[in-house]
Amino acid sequence: MPGIxxxxxxxxxxxxxxSTLVGRLLCDTGQMHADRKEKVEKRCxxxxxxxxxxxxxxxxxxxxDQGITIDAAEIRWNFGGKRFLLIDTPGHREFSKNMATxxxxxxxxxxxxxxxxxxxxxxxxxxRILAMLxxxxxxxAVNKMDLAAYNARKFAAIKEEAGAFLARLGIPPAAVIxxxxxxxxxxxxxxxxxxxxxxxxxxxALLDMKINKNTGLEPLRFSIQDVxxxxxxxxxxxxxxxxxxxxxxxxxxxxxxKTTSVKTIEKWHEPGVKTAKHGDCVGVTLAEPxxxxxxxxxxxxxxxxxxxxxxxxxxxWMGGQPLTAGRGYKFRLAAQEAGCRLVxxxxxIDADTFEKMDASEDAIAxxxxxxxxxxxxxxxxxxxxxxxxxxxxxxxxxxGRVSGGGIILGDARARLPGREIKDRKVFTERSGVTKEARxxxxxxxxxxxxxxxxxxxxxxxxxxxxxxKLFEAGVQVYALDGDNIRHGINRDLGYSCADRAENIRxxxxxxxxxxxxxxxxxxxxxSPFESDRQKARETIGAENFIEAFVDCPLxxxxxxxxxxxxxxxxxxxxxxxxxxxxxxxxxxxxDITLRTDSIDAAAAVKKLLDFLKRKGKIK
Amino acid sequence: xxxxxxISGETSRxxxxxNESIYIIREAYRKFKKxxxxxxxxxxxxxxxxxxxxxxxxxxxxxxxxxxxTYKMPEMIKFRDEKAAQWGLDLVVAKNRAALQAGVSPARxxxxxxxxxxxxxxxxxxxxxxxxxxxxxxxxxxEGTRAKERCFSPRDGGFEWDFRDQPPELWGQFQxxxxxxxxxxxxxxxxxxxxxxxxxxxxxNIPVINLYFAKNxxxxxxxxxxxxxxxxxxxxxxxxxxxSELETIRTSERAGxxxxxxxxxxxQKLRVEGYx
Numbered sequence: 059m060p061g062i063x064x065x066x067x068x069x070x071x072x073x074x075x076x077s078t079l080v081g082r083l084l085c086d087t088g089q090m091h092a093d094r095k096e097k098v099e100k101r102c103x104x105x106x107x108x109x110x111x112x113x114x115x116x117x118x119x120x121x122x123d124q125g126i127t128i129d130a131a132e133i134r135w136n137f138g139g140k141r142f143l144l145i146d147t148p149g150h151r152e153f154s155k156n157m158a159t160x161x162x163x164x165x166x167x168x169x170x171x172x173x174x175x176x177x178x179x180x181x182x183x184x185x186r187i188l189a190m191l192x193x194x195x196x197x198x199a200v201n202k203m204d205l206a207a208y209n210a211r212k213f214a215a216i217k218e219e220a221g222a223f224l225a226r227l228g229i230p231p232a233a234v235i236x237x238x239x240x241x242x243x244x245x246x247x248x249x250x251x252x253x254x255x256x257x258x259x260x261x262x263a264l265l266d267m268k269i270n271k272n273t274g275l276e277p278l279r280f281s282i283q284d285v286x287x288x289x290x291x292x293x294x295x296x297x298x299x300x301x302x303x304x305x306x307x308x309x310x311x312x313x314x315x316k317t318t319s320v321k322t323i324e325k326w327h328e329p330g331v332k333t334a335k336h337g338d339c340v341g342v343t344l345a346e347p348x349x350x351x352x353x354x355x356x357x358x359x360x361x362x363x364x365x366x367x368x369x370x371x372x373x374x375w376m377g378g379q380p381l382t383a384g385r386g387y388k389f390r391l392a393a394q395e396a397g398c399r400l401v402x403x404x405x406x407i408d409a410d411t412f413e414k415m416d417a418s419e420d421a422i423a424x425x426x427x428x429x430x431x432x433x434x435x436x437x438x439x440x441x442x443x444x445x446x447x448x449x450x451x452x453x454x455x456x457x458g459r460v461s462g463g464g465i466i467l468g469d470a471r472a473r474l475p476g477r478e479i480k481d482r483k484v485f486t487e488r489s490g491v492t493k494e495a496r497x498x499x500x501x502x503x504x505x506x507x508x509x510x511x512x513x514x515x516x517x518x519x520x521x522x523x524x525x526x527k528l529f530e531a532g533v534q535v536y537a538l539d540g541d542n543i544r545h546g547i548n549r550d551l552g553y554s555c556a557d558r559a560e561n562i563r564x565x566x567x568x569x570x571x572x573x574x575x576x577x578x579x580x581x582x583x584x585s586p587f588e589s590d591r592q593k594a595r596e597t598i599g600a601e602n603f604i605e606a607f608v609d610c611p612l613x614x615x616x617x618x619x620x621x622x623x624x625x626x627x628x629x630x631x632x633x634x635x636x637x638x639x640x641x642x643x644x645x646x647x648x649d650i651t652l653r654t655d656s657i658d659a660a661a662a663v664k665k666l667l668d669f670l671k672r673k674g675k676i677k
Numbered sequence: 678x679x680x681x682x683x684i685s686g687e688t689s690r691x692x693x694x695x696n697e698s699i700y701i702i703r704e705a706y707r708k709f710k711k712x713x714x715x716x717x718x719x720x721x722x723x724x725x726x727x728x729x730x731x732x733x734x735x736x737x738x739x740x741x742x743x744x745x746x747t748y749k750m751p752e753m754i755k756f757r758d759e760k761a762a763q764w765g766l767d768l769v770v771a772k773n774r775a776a777l778q779a780g781v782s783p784a785r786x787x788x789x790x791x792x793x794x795x796x797x798x799x800x801x802x803x804x805x806x807x808x809x810x811x812x813x814x815x816x817x818x819x820e821g822t823r824a825k826e827r828c829f830s831p832r833d834g835g836f837e838w839d840f841r842d843q844p845p846e847l848w849g850q851f852q853x854x855x856x857x858x859x860x861x862x863x864x865x866x867x868x869x870x871x872x873x874x875x876x877x878x879x880x881x882n883i884p885v886i887n888l889y890f891a892k893n894x895x896x897x898x899x900x901x902x903x904x905x906x907x908x909x910x911x912x913x914x915x916x917x918x919x920x921s922e923l924e925t926i927r928t929s930e931r932a933g934x935x936x937x938x939x940x941x942x943x944x945q946k947l948r949v950e951g952y953x
Binding site: 093094128286326453458 | 706
């Protein structure tokens with residue numbers, strides 16, 4: 059018998075026959091214990107009802123009394139030399155979280171439909187959940203064909219509608235099968251009552267399914283679950299979420315960036331382990347003992363994951379309170395955990411119509427799905443779900459309760475909401491006063507010096523000094539910094555990622571107007587993201603834009619801490635502080651770099667002035 | 678250590694099961710300050726103890742609890758004391774002395790007896806020791822309500838299982854928060870079958886009580902209190918015999934356990950109140 063088991067979730071609308079199907083499959087293949095069957099027989103006889111196959115799974119008194127399934131049941135089933143796990147799930151909307159729990163581990167799905175009722179709300183919701191979970195092996199079973207007089211046309215109509223719906227979700231069914239679960243028709247044996255159906259019965263279709271388990275070629279992700287010390291030895295216990303880890307291999311730990319190599323792979327009672335693969339829970343010892351904590355992810359040199367505090371994701375929300383921007387959540391992915399806030403909702407799928415709704419409310423209600431941008435209070439390691447599934451799915455915890463599940467679509471940074479100006483030509487060349495005329499009168503062209511660097515690197519000090527020196531040299535100059543921007547034109551903005559991007563956008567537009575007016579303008583903002591600075595360069599115009607990188611190591615900046623902000627951030631009083639929780643992306647090609655850990659502000663200003671003279675910006 | 682020859686096709690499956698269990702065990706140990714393991718000396722909790730040692734590279738870093746009803750088979754108590762000494766277990770034995778003195782026994786009502794001598798004794802112990810997580814070796818294939826369990830299953834301060842509203846459990850992300858006085862039942866073997874456990878015992882050479890092996894045409898398939906547990910007719914005298922017997926057996930594992938049959942939904946009623 060093959061070792062690997064195929065996990066099949068049974069989904070579909072209320073009363074379309076999910077539990078009956080599973081009960082019947084077990085009985086028809088002789089895999090239901092006699093005493094369990096007797097118990098159900100007794101109960102049904104007592105109530106004067108026919109034998110309820112569903113009761114074999116719906117074990118709770120409340121489930122049998124109401125004829126419903128409350129929670130998912132998992133049952134082993136062997137057929138045709140293959141091993142299956144059948145996951146029977148509830149069809150009611152209020153138990154959708156239990157369906158999602160059951161479906162989250164599945165490799166394949168059978169979605170049931172009632173031939174008389176056709177596509178109903180929960181068919182659509184379950185299908186969406188399956189599509190989100192990335193379950194691509196789908197079989198549709200059109201049930202209760204007996205009540206539809208085994209009508210081929212009726213079946214064909216449902217087949218077409220269901221097939222088209224699923225294809226739109228990106229999960230076209232491998233087979234659509236007419237069945238009657240109650241009478242066991244087209245389950246294990248082909249039914250003579252539907253001679254017009256040429257395909258496999260359900261069990262045969264399950265055998266036919268091609269499940270792509272891991273190939274072993276995926277990039278390595280070894281997630282540290284805990285660190286155990288025994289004497290001198292430190293064992294880093296974790297799970298290989300993807301790929302293969304080998305003795306002697308070099309490892310990079312993220313997000314810390316520490317590197318070393320695997321000394322040994324440890325399993326109790328199994329000496330000499332040389333490799334561990336996807337799914338294995340092992341311990342490793344390292345060539346150099348590092349202080350690496352739970353949550354770090356060891357990876358290889360190539361095919362690195364994202365390390366970011368912004369996540370774009372598709373979420374299924376199961377919480378009692380809606381997912382909203384106003385609340386704080388916990389984000390958990392593999393062994394990592396971080397505080398989390400909702401930045402924006404890009405679109406919400408309506409629960410009943412399944413049309414995209416207006417997402418202006420920035421909230422997702424219970425049992426709905428949507429695409430969202432999340433902001434974490436520190437950068438975590440992740441992959442896109444489509445690339446490394448185990449590192450691309452997460453849960454959100456609301457007040458201690460797992461309340462949402464999501465898959466990662468990508469890094470949100472590239473898609474932050476910004477109100478871009480598409481056609482800039484409309485605004486230029488409108489003035490009768492030319493750029494050249496302004497240059498002549500001022501004695502210099504307009505330009506912008508964009509200072510970027512960590513908090514405490516010395517941007518503001520340099521900006522003030524430089525402004526003074528340029529003014530004394532007769533240059534029309536003005537410095538924009540936090541004080542005159544944040545408290546004025548941008549006082550409606552906070553420190554969320556969206557607001558930060560908007561802050562930089564407005565700043566770029568201001569700098570553009572100032573330099574257009576023929577002035578020298580100096581900006582002193584952290585501006586941590588390369589993409590934002592790139593946009594500023596485009597807005598202001600590359601020929602007028604000077605990116606000055608105020609480069610100073612984090613430790614030095616933190617030691618200086620002129621405004622006491624690092625201390626506050628370390629105490630958790632400020633969230634999303636660049637350098638502590640949020641990343642700073644070093645400029646790729648700055649026009650000038652000022653190493654303020656080795657030169658003082660005066661020297662830095664001199665360097666800038668020399669640079670401006672060399673470039674012909676000032677005399 | 679010499680291992681028996683692997684059963685064809687089973688090695689990778691047992692490894693998958695073992696990995697999932699170890700992950701759950703390590704996760705619970707990391708998340709809960711005061712866990713304990715419930716040991717009945719049965720095959721499942723012996724396999725669980727073994728998995729705990731695997732997870733912690735030979736150690737068992739928390740107490741091992743036995744709820745003693747005083748009706749257990751003498752072989753079980755002998756096995757308990759032998760292995761506790763041999764493996765250096767931090768063994769905690771708890772009894773409901775008041776109920777025993779009041780004469781509670783299976784003869785005066787099986788469900789009442791289970792509730793008093795097992796559930797109540799456990800509740801009192803948890804109150805006293807303030808354990809906030811309990812490792813249990815229950816499995817989904819044992820019984821209908823267990824088929825619907827979570828790996829991390831919250832019990833409130835009153836010990837109740839709210840099966841109507843269980844927390845979602847996705848991708849190995851478990852419910853780990855709980856209120857003061859409540860606890861979480863941790864079920865690392867939930868996804869195993871009876872056959873899996875026996876195959877694993879064989880593969881790993883895990884010691885089990887000899888009551889499981891047939892003598893004079895009978896063996897115990899499931900162990901419990903002497904008055905409420907019946908042996909089955911069987912010739913399975915070795916691990917291999919048991920494994921092949923299970924391939925064809927037509928009754929369920931707990932068919933010999935009287936409390937399961939003490940009225941409709943007996944197990945649900947027991948379990949909602951905090952039974953294992």
